[in-house]
Amino acid sequence: MATDKLKYPEVTTKLAAALTSHDLFQALLSIAAPIEGSAAAVYLVDRYGELRRQSSRGAARWPERAAVIASGRAMFLETRAEIEAGDPATAHAETRFQA
Amino acid sequence: MLPLLAGGRLLGVFAVAFDRARQFEDDERQWLTRIAVQAGLAANRARLFEDLTQAVRVNELFVGVLAHDLRQPLNAVAMSAALLQSREGKDGTIDPRADRARARILKSAARMSRMIDQLLDFTRLRIGAGLSLEPATSELAPLVAQIAEEVCDGGPRDAVAVDSLGDTRGIWDADRLGQVVSNLIGNAVQHGGAGPSGVRVMVDGTEPESVRVRVHNVGTIAPDLLPKLFEPLTRAEHRRGRPRGLGLGLYIAKEIVAAHGGQLTVMSNEAEGTTFTVSLPRSCATATDRPTPPLPPGAAIAALHGFEQGAGPATALPRDARLPAFGVPTVQARLHAIKLQLELRRLEAAGLRAETRRLRDRFLGWPTRHGATRSRPRQDTASGGDKVRRSASGVMPH
Numbered sequence: 001m002a003t004d005k006l007k008y009p010e011v012t013t014k015l016a017a018a019l020t021s022h023d024l025f026q027a028l029l030s031i032a033a034p035i036e037g038s039a040a041a042v043y044l045v046d047r048y049g050e051l052r053r054q055s056s057r058g059a060a061r062w063p064e065r066a067a068v069i070a071s072g073r074a075m076f077l078e079t080r081a082e083i084e085a086g087d088p089a090t091a092h093a094e095t096r097f098q099a
Numbered sequence: 100m101l102p103l104l105a106g107g108r109l110l111g112v113f114a115v116a117f118d119r120a121r122q123f124e125d126d127e128r129q130w131l132t133r134i135a136v137q138a139g140l141a142a143n144r145a146r147l148f149e150d151l152t153q154a155v156r157v158n159e160l161f162v163g164v165l166a167h168d169l170r171q172p173l174n175a176v177a178m179s180a181a182l183l184q185s186r187e188g189k190d191g192t193i194d195p196r197a198d199r200a201r202a203r204i205l206k207s208a209a210r211m212s213r214m215i216d217q218l219l220d221f222t223r224l225r226i227g228a229g230l231s232l233e234p235a236t237s238e239l240a241p242l243v244a245q246i247a248e249e250v251c252d253g254g255p256r257d258a259v260a261v262d263s264l265g266d267t268r269g270i271w272d273a274d275r276l277g278q279v280v281s282n283l284i285g286n287a288v289q290h291g292g293a294g295p296s297g298v299r300v301m302v303d304g305t306e307p308e309s310v311r312v313r314v315h316n317v318g319t320i321a322p323d324l325l326p327k328l329f330e331p332l333t334r335a336e337h338r339r340g341r342p343r344g345l346g347l348g349l350y351i352a353k354e355i356v357a358a359h360g361g362q363l364t365v366m367s368n369e370a371e372g373t374t375f376t377v378s379l380p381r382s383c384a385t386a387t388d389r390p391t392p393p394l395p396p397g398a399a400i401a402a403l404h405g406f407e408q409g410a411g412p413a414t415a416l417p418r419d420a421r422l423p424a425f426g427v428p429t430v431q432a433r434l435h436a437i438k439l440q441l442e443l444r445r446l447e448a449a450g451l452r453a454e455t456r457r458l459r460d461r462f463l464g465w466p467t468r469h470g471a472t473r474s475r476p477r478q479d480t481a482s483g484g485d486k487v488r489r490s491a492s493g494v495m496p497h
Contacts, residue, residue, distance in 0.1 A: 008130065008133070008134075011137070012134075015134075015137045015138055015140075015141040016137070016141070018141045018144070020145050020148060020149060021145045021146070023141075024142055027138075028113050031115070031134065032115050035115065035131075036117065037115035037116060038117055038118045039116040040114065041114045042111060043111050043114070044110060044111035044142065045109060058116070062114055069102070069112070071102075072102050072104060072107075074128070074131065074132050074135060076123045078120060078122050079120050080120055
């Protein structure tokens with residue numbers, strides 16, 4: 001599997017050493033390439049409760065994030081259809097969740 | 100897409116995209132989910148760290164602004180008291196009670212002024228702007244003797260014994276070193292033993308490359324306090340007796356000595372008492388030529404500096420910069436001007452025309468009778484030692 005190229009302790013060591021948001025972005029974005037990701041992005045909730053993209057690597061059309069936010073669980077979108085199934089209307093869920 | 104959670108609260112999302120559709124195996128999903136948990140904790144820690152850093156910076160700036168703002172009314176109090184003290188009653192006598200009260204005001208104002216100066220120095224150090232040095236050829240022995248006399252003012256004159264050996268000349272910022280010596284002798288007098296010469300000061304210039312100042316008193320410092328003696332704001336909880344300052348004096352003294360490329364150390368035990376030793380290289384040029392380290396990215400002082408200057412954020416302040424973020428140059432200039440006007444008015448009222456003219460020539464740079472102007476203005480010690488220089492518009496701080 002692709003994650004074989006990345007050792008779990010190495011990644012967690014990087015994350016444990018991350019003191020600032022910048023460190024966190026570097027640690028997370030460095031995961032993308034070894035698992036054959038073409039792009040990666042980190043979003044953080046800002047002081048106003050809005051989820052904003054803080055750092056990214058590579059270009060991608062990012063799917064709707066509302067489902068992740070609403071469920072608080074990881075989402076693995078494995079087909080184009082799943083990605084395109086994101087309903088823009090659910091974007092309002094972001095605000096409700098964060099409020 | 101992986102949620103970054105901490106304590107059940109969503110802090111962010113980490114998303115990875117792939118060029119083509121792909122299936123995620125169970126162990127891959129588990130691996131990435133575990134990473135997301137770790138990342139959530141890291142995100143929380145980063146957020147707390149950044150909030151804390153910001154809070155500390157705001158507090159430090161607040162202290163600096165407050166200290167600066169306190170200076171103005173305090174200067175007004177001190178100047179007014181000084182003016183009153185110099186005036187006699189209508190019958191030519193001075194009411195001794197009023198005179199004592201004025202003396203107390205002046206003494207308290209001077210003490211407050213020192214505390215404010217310490218707060219401003221502390222702020223400068225904490226925000227990374229560094230202490231400014233103005234090195235010039237100085238001789239340490241007379242400086243130390245003068246300061247010992249000042250510290251003993253109003254008390255027994257033999258409370259501090261000063262000795263010197265060898266050549267005590269060097270290139271230093273005498274005002275700043277005076278601050279160090281004043282702090283050390285003041286502490287020694289406060290905590291030292293009773294009786295004549297309870298405090299001994301030795302200025303040792305026998306070494307070719309360095310000069311040492313040793314300040315000794317018979318009192319001792321608690322062993323648990325020694326390791327953190329030079330840390331800021333630790334005095335109130337630990338030092339004995341009634342607090343007289345902010346607990347910043349030794350911290351600033353050590354920073355001043357370090358800025359000269361020297362060292363400030365302390366040794367204290369029951370048998371030998373307490374000795375502070377200042378070791379200074381003969382010239383602080385090496386230390387002062389070091390480039391100022393850049394301010395931390397996004398430092399509030401840089402932003403304020405840029406704002407004040409109408410330019411982008413500064414990456415570093417010059418070594419001799421005052422705190423432009425606090426408007427110090429402008430306000431100090433105004434204070435100097437007000438003080439000068441008061442002094443001139445007082446002299447004119449007293450009919451001392453020659454003295455008035457001399458002061459005008461000296462501070463405002465007007466041509467003297469011989470057509471010359473002073474190239475080196477005197478130091479104004481009444482307002483925290485800020486130097487003034489001539490400008491087209493009058494006096495302004497250096």
